[in-house]
Amino acid sequence: MSAITDERRPDDASTPDDATPPGGGQGREALRQMENPHQARAIKDVVARVVMWFCFFLAIVPLVWILWTVISKGIHLLGSVQWWTGNQRNINSDDAGGGARHAIEGTLQMVAVTALIAVPIGIFTAVYLVEYGRGKLARAISFTVDILSGVPSIVAALFIYAVWVTTFGLSRSGFAASLALVLLMIPVVVRSTEEMLKLVPNELREAAYALGVPKWVTVVKVVLRTAFSGIVTGVLLGIARVMGETAPLLILAPYTKNFQRDLFAGNFPTLPMMINQDRGDFALATAAERMWAAALTLIILVLILNIIGRVIAYFGSVKK
Amino acid sequence: MAKRIDVTDLNVYYGAFKAVEGVSMTVEPRSVTALIGPSGCGKSTVLRTLNRMHEVIPGGRVEGKVMLDDQDLYAPSMDPVTVRRTIGMVFQRPNPFPTMSIYDNVAAGLRLNGVKNKKTLDGIVESSLKGANLWTEVKDRLSKPGAGLSGGQQQRLCIARAIAVQPQVLLMDEPCSALDPISTLAIEDLINELKSDFTIVIVTHNMQQAARVSDRTAFFNLRATGEPGRLVEIDDTTRIFNNPSEQSTEDYISGRFG
Numbered sequence: 001m002s003a004i005t006d007e008r009r010p011d012d013a014s015t016p017d018d019a020t021p022p023g024g025g026q027g028r029e030a031l032r033q034m035e036n037p038h039q040a041r042a043i044k045d046v047v048a049r050v051v052m053w054f055c056f057f058l059a060i061v062p063l064v065w066i067l068w069t070v071i072s073k074g075i076h077l078l079g080s081v082q083w084w085t086g087n088q089r090n091i092n093s094d095d096a097g098g099g100a101r102h103a104i105e106g107t108l109q110m111v112a113v114t115a116l117i118a119v120p121i122g123i124f125t126a127v128y129l130v131e132y133g134r135g136k137l138a139r140a141i142s143f144t145v146d147i148l149s150g151v152p153s154i155v156a157a158l159f160i161y162a163v164w165v166t167t168f169g170l171s172r173s174g175f176a177a178s179l180a181l182v183l184l185m186i187p188v189v190v191r192s193t194e195e196m197l198k199l200v201p202n203e204l205r206e207a208a209y210a211l212g213v214p215k216w217v218t219v220v221k222v223v224l225r226t227a228f229s230g231i232v233t234g235v236l237l238g239i240a241r242v243m244g245e246t247a248p249l250l251i252l253a254p255y256t257k258n259f260q261r262d263l264f265a266g267n268f269p270t271l272p273m274m275i276n277q278d279r280g281d282f283a284l285a286t287a288a289e290r291m292w293a294a295a296l297t298l299i300i301l302v303l304i305l306n307i308i309g310r311v312i313a314y315f316g317s318v319k320k
Numbered sequence: 321m322a323k324r325i326d327v328t329d330l331n332v333y334y335g336a337f338k339a340v341e342g343v344s345m346t347v348e349p350r351s352v353t354a355l356i357g358p359s360g361c362g363k364s365t366v367l368r369t370l371n372r373m374h375e376v377i378p379g380g381r382v383e384g385k386v387m388l389d390d391q392d393l394y395a396p397s398m399d400p401v402t403v404r405r406t407i408g409m410v411f412q413r414p415n416p417f418p419t420m421s422i423y424d425n426v427a428a429g430l431r432l433n434g435v436k437n438k439k440t441l442d443g444i445v446e447s448s449l450k451g452a453n454l455w456t457e458v459k460d461r462l463s464k465p466g467a468g469l470s471g472g473q474q475q476r477l478c479i480a481r482a483i484a485v486q487p488q489v490l491l492m493d494e495p496c497s498a499l500d501p502i503s504t505l506a507i508e509d510l511i512n513e514l515k516s517d518f519t520i521v522i523v524t525h526n527m528q529q530a531a532r533v534s535d536r537t538a539f540f541n542l543r544a545t546g547e548p549g550r551l552v553e554i555d556d557t558t559r560i561f562n563n564p565s566e567q568s569t570e571d572y573i574s575g576r577f578g
Binding site: 134201203206207208209210211212213214217218222225226228 | 371373376378401402403404405406408409411413415416417418419428432433478482
């Protein structure tokens with residue numbers, strides 16, 4: 001008896017070894033011809049393991065490296081109260097310290113306005129595409145979203161510049177930058193929401209219809225509700241995507257070292273622009289330190305948003 | 321509150337494909353009518369046309385007449401949503417709303433249609449769960465998720481959800497095919513109790529089940545794959561199983577094909 005038959009039928013001694021199994025025994029014969037299938041599988045297993053771990057470390061190295069660099073160079077400014085309360089007014093590149101509050105507030109405000117505009121548009125578009133859209137219009141919209149998601153941020157910024165400044169003659173402002181960010185955020189929200197809505201089983205929609213629930217109520221109370229946590233995650237990914245965008249800010253929202261809470265004012269402080277400002281005087285230790293600290297602050301903001309999103313998603317998720 | 325259904329010359333299409341052809345049958349009130357037949361013969365399709373659920377599938381449309389007592393379900397002025405409020409449905413796989421508790425699942429049909437009164441809801445949830453023989457098992461954990469119940473309990477939860485909106489007719493599309501024998505027995509007992517209040521139409525692949533639960537049985541068949549399904553005969557269940565008028569019915573019942 002070969003090793004294989006031994007393993008598969010430990011108790012079935014009465015079956016003669018040469019009994020022809022279904023399929024004429026070709027499969028068994030083929031297995032027999034392999035010298036030692038167990039060993040071959042074990043080798044493949046080890047190779048696959050090694051490759052996967054190698055790729056995993058390859059992917060994780062830059063991440064850890066970036067985090068380590070930013071944290072080690074930026075952490076000590078974050079310990080000061082002034083960093084979280086002050087601004088950069090009258091602080092020159094070779095002066096130490098100063099605050100980043102103006103830029104933190106600016107970034108949060110700009111991103112909030114962006115999300116306020118982009119999230120409803122994105123979710124409604126996704127609902128249309130998944131629940132209502134049929135035929136040419138839906139395909140056209142889907143195609144447009146694809147194109148939009150491939151638009152480089154600087155092109156989006158130039159487009160808004162052309163409309164906002166050149167055509168309407170309005171001035172550059174934080175709001176104009178928000179509009180450019182909206183263009184970048186919409187496709188992220190549409191695509192992620194779409195995927196989440198598609199994951200909602202059709203049986204749930206049918207269950208609601210069969211109870212005499214109108215379609216729009218089904219969409220709002222059953223479909224969107226079931227997909228809620230996934231949609232939140234998608235929205236946060238979108239926010240994270242636009243929070244660090246710099247090109248639209250360079251073109252549309254010139255930096256200021258002062259507090260500026262009016263999104264329509266000519267100059268508007270943001271963290272990416274603060275980083276950019278201090279990068280200009282990188283040779284000075286004071287400026288370089290501020291740059292790393294601002295970068296770390298930006299990473300922390302994104303992290304906090306992600307944690308908030310996780311918490312919301314956890315409490316809104318489907319529980320067993 | 322149970323009503324009779326009259327189907328006349330019903331053709332069902334999905335796009336250009338004719339799925340069912342020339343079905344005429346009557347479903348008696350306060351009785352169980354079973355639809356049996358081989359796969360693809362259109363029995364589920366016919367069931368879904370009875371509450372216009374086939375329209376949910378793109379391209380689904382019908383020719384012919386379906387009357388609920390004296391109401392034409394396919395009259396131009398008839399809203400499919402109204403039809404579905406009158407004719408409830410239970411599906412093959414239990415499909416409780418995963419985000420909702422047991423209580424919310426049963427109350428869903430009423431709540432989503434605007435009923436807010438807590439007392440009314442409490443009463444209906446309790447009576448529906450009792451009606452579905454589930455009350456004693458879940459009364460202490462009404463706020464737990466409905467998806468946490470066993471398959472058989474979930475299916476009874478879905479039946480409770482369907483009867484909570486107090487329909488005239490209850491359609492069941494192979495309600496036991498995803499369940500174990502014990503749960504199947506529980507559902508069959510339930511069907512027997514429910515038929516004193518509702519008109520029930522059940523699709524089943526299990527001929528023994530049809531023989532056990534139904535008063536009348538309709539046998540569907542199709543000439544060949546790709547051909548539309550059609551109704552071969554409908555008669556009292558005892559007659560269909562003992563002395564059918566058509567040869568193909570007898571062949572199917574006795575296991576000669578299908």
